[in-house]
Amino acid sequence: MPIRLRPDLAALPPYAPGTMPPVAINLAGNEVRAELPDSVLKAIGDAATRSGRYPDPTASALVARLAERLDVATRNVVVGCGSVTLCHQAVQATCAAGEEVLFPWVSFEAYPVIARIVGATPRPVPLAEDWSPDLPALLAAIGPATRVVFLCAPNNPTGARPGADALRDFLAAVPPSVLVIIDEAYREFAVGPDVPDGVALARELWRQGRDNVAVLRTFSKAHGLAGLRLGYLVGAETVTAALGRVQVPFGASTVAQAAALASLDAEDEVVDRCRTIVRERDRVRRLLVDAGYQVPPSHGNFLWLPIGARSARFAAHCRDHGIAVRAFGADGVRMTIGTTAENDAFVAAARTYGEQPV
Ligand code: PMP
Numbered sequence: 001m002p003i004r005l006r007p008d009l010a011a012l013p014p015y016a017p018g019t020m021p022p023v024a025i026n027l028a029g030n031e032v033r034a035e036l037p038d039s040v041l042k043a044i045g046d047a048a049t050r051s052g053r054y055p056d057p058t059a060s061a062l063v064a065r066l067a068e069r070l071d072v073a074t075r076n077v078v079v080g081c082g083s084v085t086l087c088h089q090a091v092q093a094t095c096a097a098g099e100e101v102l103f104p105w106v107s108f109e110a111y112p113v114i115a116r117i118v119g120a121t122p123r124p125v126p127l128a129e130d131w132s133p134d135l136p137a138l139l140a141a142i143g144p145a146t147r148v149v150f151l152c153a154p155n156n157p158t159g160a161r162p163g164a165d166a167l168r169d170f171l172a173a174v175p176p177s178v179l180v181i182i183d184e185a186y187r188e189f190a191v192g193p194d195v196p197d198g199v200a201l202a203r204e205l206w207r208q209g210r211d212n213v214a215v216l217r218t219f220s221k222a223h224g225l226a227g228l229r230l231g232y233l234v235g236a237e238t239v240t241a242a243l244g245r246v247q248v249p250f251g252a253s254t255v256a257q258a259a260a261l262a263s264l265d266a267e268d269e270v271v272d273r274c275r276t277i278v279r280e281r282d283r284v285r286r287l288l289v290d291a292g293y294q295v296p297p298s299h300g301n302f303l304w305l306p307i308g309a310r311s312a313r314f315a316a317h318c319r320d321h322g323i324a325v326r327a328f329g330a331d332g333v334r335m336t337i338g339t340t341a342e343n344d345a346f347v348a349a350a351r352t353y354g355e356q357p358v
Contacts, residue, residue: 008119015113024322025345027336030156030186030302032224032277037269043262044228047255055254062257063232065264070199070234078240081251083185083218083231086243087150088114090214090233093242094147094179095120102141103150104133106157106331108183111150120147131296131304132160135170142178149174152183153198154190157326157334158306159298164196171201171213179239182215185231188222188274189281190299199234211236219256221301222274223263228256277301281337287347305350306332314353321349 036044059079067074080086091101091114101115105124112122125141128134133151142149151170154161162170167182174180182198198215205213214235220226230252233243263270285303288295295303307314308330315327323346325335335346 012116013113015110023319023324025338025342026324027338027342027346028324028326029226030221030300030334030336031226032221032273032301033338034224034273036224037262037266039266040225040259040262043258044255047258050254053254054250055252055257057249059252059257062252062260065261066232066234069264072199072203072234073237075237076240077232077234078243078247079230079232079252079257080243080247081231081253081256082220082229083183083216083233084110084114085229085251086216086231086233087111087181087183088117089243089246090179090181090239091115091118091120091148092246093239098145099147100143100145101148101150102138102146104138104152104155106155106328107133107150107152108156108185109328121145127155127158127160130160131155131158131306132162135162135166139170139173142175146178149178149180150183151180152185153196154186154299156186156300157302157328157332158296158304159186159300159302160296161190161299162196163194164201165194167196167198168201168204171205174212176210176212178212180213181233182213184215185218185221186300187217188270189278189301191278192299195299202234202236206236211238214239219260219263222270223260224273225256225259225263228253228259230256230260277337280340280343284335284337284343284347288350291347291351293350302334302336304332304334308332314350317353318346318349321345321352323349 063074063077066077095118097119100121100123102123103111104127115122125138184198202213202215214233216233218231285295293305311327311333314333315325318325325333327333
């Protein structure tokens with residue numbers, strides 16, 4: 001007799017991260033494959049020699065450093081095995097079966113998956129015309145069963161983001177019992193005078209006695225440490241304590257903690273790396289626009305091609321050219337900014353795509 005599983009398990013759609021076909025150029029995963037500074041590599045090597053011991057379970061040195069940088073107390077920071085794990089903990093800590101997790105859509109594909117794993121109901125809210133989160137529509141969609149709102153800013157996969165004032169107004173209008181998580185995984189690539197600083201906005205609200213806004217950040221993107229799995233959430237103490245209650249112990253490894261600390265020390269290199277990616281992103285966007293594609297301005301390390309029903313065929317065409325990109329149903333295709341040569345190969349493939357691009 002087979003083991004007994006959760007009755008709804010078979011119906012859970014798996015999270016399918018950009019599949020890794022054996023292609024020469026992988027622009028499917030929103031990774032940053034920059035060379036790490038020597039100081040970070042050395043910290044990784046040193047920490048690896050301590051692999052026989054368990055890591056600091058609360059990542060106290062890293063938490064202290066992050067708290068200092070963000071001008072919050074250490075009790076406002078919680079570290080996890082990638083920010084996706086913290087998304088999971090946030091839903092676990094807030095949602096009973098059938099309660100709702102709201103998010104703009106298209107967005108980070110883990111949000112609905114996590115909601116279902118926990119037994120909550122995912123509630124996607126269509127993006128605005130410009131591919132940014134539709135804040136009025138999100139607000140209108142909040143109902144009595146809503147427990148969490150994920151707001152990915154800049155939004156993966158479309159690259160659009162709300163302005164700081166619009167976000168502030170939105171946060172002020174959300175019912176205080178609903179937790180809003182501003183997912184700033186790509187914040188370091190955002191440009192413009194009104195890039196929101198989620199932590200500053202959250203702090204403003206905490207001072208007014210509101211504890212329902214938290215911010216998620218990660219070392220997987222700008223810091224180039226996706227393989228080590230380290231993210232953090234900045235939230236009011238009620239939120240960080242709640243996440244702590246559903247935490248699996250020792251999620252952040254010794255090596256990940258050490259690498260993150262060293263990468264924070266290597267800030268100049270991180271800033272340079274982001275500047276290079278932003279320059280390259282804007283160059284590639286111009287080339288794609290010149291080739292006839294509509295490409296909304298992006299604030300991430302990726303570009304969005306809203307080519308609708310042709311997305312799967314376009315991705316297959318790229319694969320035929322040895323390039324992996326990510327198709328999102330019948331909405332569009334996301335390409336991650338890679339090296340100049342990789343990006344040029346992508347642009348060349350896009351140019352030869354058989355149909356007239358829209
Ligand atoms: N949030 C967003 C918006 C993402 O795109 C990703 C990864 N693609 C994550 C969170 C998860 O990042 P990690 O778990 O590597 O910190």
